[in-house]
Amino acid sequence: MGFVLSSSAQPLWSASSVSTAALARARAHAAGYSRLGGVNVRSASVGSARVHNLCAPHRRCVGLSAVSMSASTDSNALLDTSAVLPLYGKVxxxxxxxAVEQMLQWAEQQVAELEASLDKATPAAVASFETLVHPLEKVSDKLGKVWGTVSHLSGVKDTEALREAKQKMQPKIVAFTSRISQSEPIYKGFKALQSSKEAYDALSDTQKRIVDQNVLSAELGGVALQGDQKKRFNEIKLRLAELSTTFGNNVLDSTKAYVLILDKQEQIEGMPSSWRAMAAQTAASKGHEGATPESGPWAVTLDFPSYMPFMQYAKSRELREQVYKASLTRASELAEYVERDVNNVPVCEEILALRKEMAGILGFAHYAEVSLARKTATFEEATALMEQLRGAAYAAAQQELVELQAFAESMGFPAGESLQHWDVTFYSERLKESKFDFEEEQLRPYFSLENVLDGLFGLVKRLFGVTVVPVDKEAESISVWDEHVRFYCIQNESGEPMAYFYLDPYSRPAEKRGGAWMDEVVSRSTLFAPAGRTARLPVGHAVCNQSPPVGSKPSTMTFREVETLFHEFGHLLNHTLTVEDGMVAGIRGVEWDLVELPSQYMENWCYHRDTLMGMAKHVESGEPLPEEFFEKIVAAKKFRAASMLLRQLHFSIVDLELHSLFPADGSVNMLEWEKRVGERTLVMPPQPYDRFLCTFGHIFAGGYSAGYYSYKYAEVYSADAFAAFEEVGLENEERVRELGTRLRNTVFAMGGSRPAKSIYRMFRGREASIDALLRHAGLSSPA
Incomplete structure (x- = not known):
């Protein structure tokens, strides 16, 4: 098979397409810490078969070796035309x-030529689909190869010099995308095609979808604006891009800045050996030579693999409070441990004000209407669902807190004193241990990265009939940004390559943003098909921040890290299993509030016995996970589920209200507004220093503004999809494979070629029901 690729960021023209770069930025905050010290806990998918039994390790994928990946040392790696894949390690x-200047100059020439050809056409002429779409796709692809690589590296290999270079060029990228979205000749071309019954009816359903999305995108992009309104609209877009970058940099820098060095055994009492080893390794990297897991010193950071276990296990209440406060005040005026100003409060409030002004210019009542114009749900439907789920969870969450308080007091917590936020995670872990008789750390040795990947790839083969093959990076001259990055080939049932992906598994807090995300490198495209082939193959990357190897010991994962890995792989499958093309391939064009369906669906398989037991093998002995642990894991799935659901609903409702009801005129403080919402969505009042919104990258630096509800909205669908497999029996191989094939051929394959709800109906035969989501959480529908 040929392997001729070029990288691409999101489509530059169709803003209604899901921006995978924005998705990546949003993902980078997916592990943001809650007021309870926890995270958005999701289940994950895993598999049972071992990939090394399915294919030879490091098998050479056909086509890769036929293309030179090298670049001369004196060339610009971003412009090297010999590179099939980005030369990440050489940039x-x-x-x-x-590179950006050269590509923008070329792109401007291409767009000008398209506009000139459209202007020359007679008024009655209707441009063909190919005339309109192909030039735009070419511009997006070539410019995206440069800018997509820069954006990716800024998230995984951040340096001050790279940050400055990106910030310098970002305004020009924003200006160019605005110039395309507001092009009257291009808009009129799409509008004429949409309005011509004869021409429109002759299009395929996929082509109609692309035309419709481009018309909507242009209208939401301000194509109809004139004069001062257009000028102000574009100024806002540019400023919002600057603020988004500032927001993310403030979060990253404040997270990196905090280090707490502990040198006394009593300070780390309760901490597991795996954490001690990692903390000593971190301390050594920060100048404390000779640090050992046994004697210390140990470094506590706000990077998730360090922070979360400390909140779970540290017996020192004073230190837990100190670390919790440092985390909750990141990127705020209270982050005194950062040398420079990283306060995101004014950044957030300016973002909200500008979004409100932008909505007004477009003729909308508020920004939430703008955001939901491109989504499946209406504003009313989104708010109604959040309220329905809040009603189902609130009383149960209150009872969970009462139970936790009583348990803490039975362990010696002062009677009559209320639990604080830095106590909740600690005592929740102890309560779970008491209820289910196991500790999270007991599971870690059973989840080595290698075994987990084997399990995942085995599940993917079982469900979808595809095989994942590791590729030798050196033999294929594949340039990567870190030595631990891996590269894989996905093969179809006939053994032919159908997609490729990178995997960057480990945390690197000094240079890599927190959280986990998936992004595209290049989309599937017939337009860029190599000679003799029908399509260029898709390539993506999955980025996680799990615990790295410590010394000579391999990486072992917490159950939550397993969940995160499989969640992101669900997104990757959505990108790589697509059969669609260009602007609607994979995740492109999928309504944002259902883009989480594939990822959340895959999570459910983590609680399937054969799937879990097939991958859970002790890293040293190879012994399988004891049977009783599986039963306990399944039982613990519903532990404090109402509290976790309510946390997500709080963020969702805050997001929707900040982008609709919040005045954004300085009359009300953003933080005070959140507290008002919390009166009906939180069972514990927030701390006075609560600055969580200052790190809420989903809505301030990602694609989830007035869209965070999407997680729960999509979970209705993902739970309902998994329920279809439960209904036929998870051990019924024939029916599971039949349903897996149907799911692959619809939800995973059709991308944005149809409305997401209609694609789901093709799979399920009906609309999604909320019942499975509530059942999986152990909740009942409110009366």
């Missing part, structure tokens, strides 16, 4: 400006 900060 230097000084490459950014000349």
């Amino acid at each position: 230097l900060p000084e490459h950014v400006e000349p």
Whole structure:
């Protein structure tokens, strides 16, 4: 098979397509810490078969070796035309400006030529689909190869020089995308095609979808604006891009800045050996030579693999409070441990004000209407669902807190004193241990990265009939940004390559943003098909921040890290199993509030016995996970489920209200507004220093503004989809494979070629029901 690719960011023209770069930025906050010290706990998918039994390790994928991946040392790696895949490891900060300038000049020429050809057409002429779409796709692809690589590296290999280079070029990228979205000749071309019954009816359903999305995108992008309104609209877009970057940099820098060095055994009492080893390794990397797991010193950071276990296990209440406060005040005026100003409060409030102004210019009542114009749910439907789920969870969450308080007091917590936020995670872990008779750390040795990947790839083969093959990076001259990055080939039932992906598994807090995300490298495209082939194959990358190897010991994962890995792989499958093309391939074009369906669906398999037991093998002995642990894991799935659901609903409702009811005129403080919402969505009042919104990257630096509800909205569908497998029997191989094939051929394959709800109906035969979501959480529908 040929392997001719070029990288691409999101489509530059169709803003209604899901921006995978924005998705990546949103994902980078997916592990944001809650007021209870926890995370958005999701289940995950895993598999039972071992990939190394399915295919030879590091098998060479056909086509890769036929293309030179090397670049001369004196060339600009961003412009090297010999590179099939991005030369990630060769890109230097000084490459950014000349590469972006050159690509923008070329792209402007291409767009000008398209506009000129459209202007020359007679008024009655209707441009063909190919005339309109192909030039735009070419511009998006070529420019995206440069800018997509820069954006990716800024998230996984951040340096001050790269940051400055990106910030310098970002305004020009924003200006160019605005210039395309507001092009009257291009808009009129799409509008004429949409309005011509004869021409429109002759299009395929996929082509109609692309035309419709481009018309909507242009209208929401301000194509109808004139004069001062257009000028102000574009100023807002540019400023919002700057603020988004500032927001993310403030979060990253404040997270990196905090280090607490502990040198006394009593300070780390309760901490598991795996954490001690990692904390000593971190301390050594920060100048404390000779640090050992046994004697210390140990470094506590706000990076998730360090922070979360400390909140779960540290017996020192004083230190838990100290670390909790440091986390909750990141990127705020209270982050005194950061040398520079990282306060995101004014950044957030300016973002909200500008979004409100932008909505007004477009003729909408508020920004939430703008956001939901491109989604499945209406504003009313989204708010109604959040309220329905809040009604189902609130009383149960209150009872969970009462139970936790009583348990803490039975362990010696002062009677009559209320639990604080830095106590909740600690005592929740103790309560879970008491209820289910196991500790999270007991599971870690059973989840080595290698075994977990084997399980995942085995599940994917079982469900979808595809095989994942590791590729030798050196033999294929594949350039990566870190030595631990892996590269894989996905093969179809006939053994032919159908997609490729990178995997970056480990945390690197000094240079890599927190959280986990999936993003595209290049989409499937017939337009860029190599000679003799029908399509260019899709490539993506999955980025996680799990615990790295410590010394010579391999990486072992917490159950939550397993969940995160499989969640992101669900997104990756959505991108790589697509049969659609260009602007609607994979995740592109999928309504944002259902883009989480594939990822959340995959999570459910983590609680399937054969799937879990097939991958859970002790890293040293190879012994399988004891049977009783599986039963306990399944039983613990519903532990404090109402509290976790209510946390997500709080963020969702805050997001919707900040983008609709919040005045954004300075009359009300953003933080005070959140507290008002919390009066009906939180069972514990927030701390006075609560600055969580200052790190809420989903809505301030990602694609989830007035869209965070999407997690729960999509979970209605993902739970309902998994229920279809439960209904036929999870051990019924024939029916599971039949349903898996149907799911692959609809939800995973059709991308944005149809409305997401209609694609789901093709799979399920009906609309999604909320019943499975509530059942999986152990909740009942409110009366």
